[in-house]
Amino acid sequence: MARIVMKFGGTSMAGTERIRRVAGIVKRQQEAGHEVAVVVSAMAGETDRLVNFSREAHALYDPAEYDVVVASGEQVTSGLLAMTLQAMGCKARSWLGWQLPIITDDAHAKARIQTIESEALLASMAAGEIAVIPGFQGVTEDGRITTLGRGGSDTSAVAVAAGIKADRCDIYTDVDGVYTTDPRIVAKARKLKNVTYEEMLELASVGSKVLQTRCVALAMKEGVRVQVLSSFIDEHAPAADTLPGTMIVSDEELARIQEDLQMERQLITGIAADKNEAKVILTAVPDRPGAVASIFTPLAEANINVDVIIQNVGREDTDTDVTFTVPQADLDRTVAVLEANKGTIGYAKMTTDSKVAKVSVVGVGMRSHAGVAATMFKSLASRGINIQAISTSEIKVSVVIDADEVELAVRLLHTAYGLDG
């Protein structure tokens, strides 16, 4: 017997017919002899509907009241899934964020989970009751509803899994696992049996949106084994134990698995592309202490997520050029913030380009190997793809290129690193 958390997203919960399908999958998991908690999203489209209501009510809405409004979406699907499980003869009940409770800080609309009270939940599960928990929501110490921000349901699932010391957290998504790259771009992309938390973090942060970064980071911190599975499995498929998803594990566990299977460690695990990037260049920024801070502090305050940052020496000894990327959706706000702070920053000119993309090669194996970056640059150069910026981490090399060349670049690199299936 294992203790398992299952998580289903908005597409899987969109309407009673689909909820019945989910209930079938959950029921089989219980029938396989496991204790089961299910974390659910709102019906697809519902959160958008509620967010729009809030915007219409007040352009600068109070995030505490916004949370009251939007948290209702998951409340509805939790109740409906509990009912549907009961209709199938299972014992089940919903546990809302404030009922468990899932205590968060009071950063409304982007709260962080602090503690999950698991005693009552575990007692209920031990009594054979399936626990249905709305994702995305929690409650502050003083009893006000909070939400975790978009995509927070994955994080809720991992947090619940950590709280109840689950053996596994299965995340059912509209893909059936994590691939070496986007199969829509590279037909030869292969599904990975395992990836490490760190690889998944890098893949998540560079556009392979199978899981949110926060969710993976939490799983790594808490040591929760996370499995990515397809929610489009056949209703009569066996329980998830035997389903081939992708398991996200620690570095050590992966090494152990590969040793057991006598597999050679791959240098590169996957290649991710993010086309939703925009590039900003500030020329002739005064080269003095605090200059760079004067750029990025107001952007951080505006909650704009700056990614690749490069600082070049400028045309004069006393100034410098700063290039960085932001999400395309934030470009207009970025420009506004930088113009408002032009006096403090003291740049000469701002140039933007919203037609850039970031391509990254990711793999824990690259730690011990030189030449990964060299292979990348050589492959791209061989087809005349111009690299506009480079950023590296221990297990990742990212380049910023023209958005039009992204598919070509991904295919080149998938072959170059020997990932073609």
Added chain:
Amino acid sequence: MARIVMKFGGTSMAGTERIRRVAGIVKRQQEAGHEVAVVVSAMAGETDRLVNFSREAHALYDPAEYDVVVASGEQVTSGLLAMTLQAMGCKARSWLGWQLPIITDDAHAKARIQTIESEALLASMAAGEIAVIPGFQGVTEDGRITTLGRGGSDTSAVAVAAGIKADRCDIYTDVDGVYTTDPRIVAKARKLKNVTYEEMLELASVGSKVLQTRCVALAMKEGVRVQVLSSFIDEHAPAADTLPGTMIVSDEELARIQEDLQMERQLITGIAADKNEAKVILTAVPDRPGAVASIFTPLAEANINVDVIIQNVGREDTDTDVTFTVPQADLDRTVAVLEANKGTIGYAKMTTDSKVAKVSVVGVGMRSHAGVAATMFKSLASRGINIQAISTSEIKVSVVIDADEVELAVRLLHTAYGLDG
């Protein structure tokens, strides 16, 4: 300065545009110098949508989970109204049923309010914050969401008004007050300035659905002054103090008002009609102790609301005929229950008629006057309207007649009792 509870129904809350209108009305009330709490319904149609989801999920749904699902409708409108008030520069916050808390019993889907914790609420209102409270919902002692049953938001408003000792509870509806009868039937119907709780109770229970019976009964028990007002008032109208609605007051207060105004006490306050009645006749029921109980106990257990009951002597000395009315919507279930219990009851034959209506004349004045019933029977007889059953209370006389004759009967009686404006 007064302390006022305002309640708005689903039509008034249907969409952000209408919520803005409501916020305007609320704001003016606060600007008039009052402490204000607002109780809101879900957007029109939303509760039906959620109920349908529940039915689809499980025909015999768990009422505890049903409550989790349907209570979300009022949660959404509470948050939205609080935001909208804030957008207009008011201080406001939502207080969900479990946050106050509004403690109910655990009869899910038809819970009854037991206590309302008012300390935090009063402190917030005293600090100039408008309190927005979802109607229809509460929470059990052990922290599960409950709902009060359809139309429960009026009851919530009165309960909150009692809990915070409000000076007045204003219920904004799609009519602008209580009339002597339905103005769609009698063009000369007059709006009443005042009615007593008891009159309102009788009017509510006989089809004049301005307010739910439960709500009026609670107001009477707690001595809450309730005003029925139109929610379609002009956005720039003055605060509700000066608006001409109908005030529901105690018998003593009404007598005092009428004395002040040197008005003569009306014999009859209003005439109500209910076309949603069905008649059931059981013939040759054994005339023994417990026979009648054997009919109505299973109906009560099936939650079927039996209204007029008449017992006639049957054809033999040893049996009796029993006639009663039930809501049309419950007729099929009534027949099923009675057939299932035919053995215990021992009736010979069951006859039903779903085309009957009940017409009632109501007035506290009739206590001290004879002849009210006589006037009624004479008026109806003058136009050949056949009375199928009669039921009386201290302040009401009801007759069951053919549904086709109901409008004619109401007009005849409106004139006969001198109510034409």
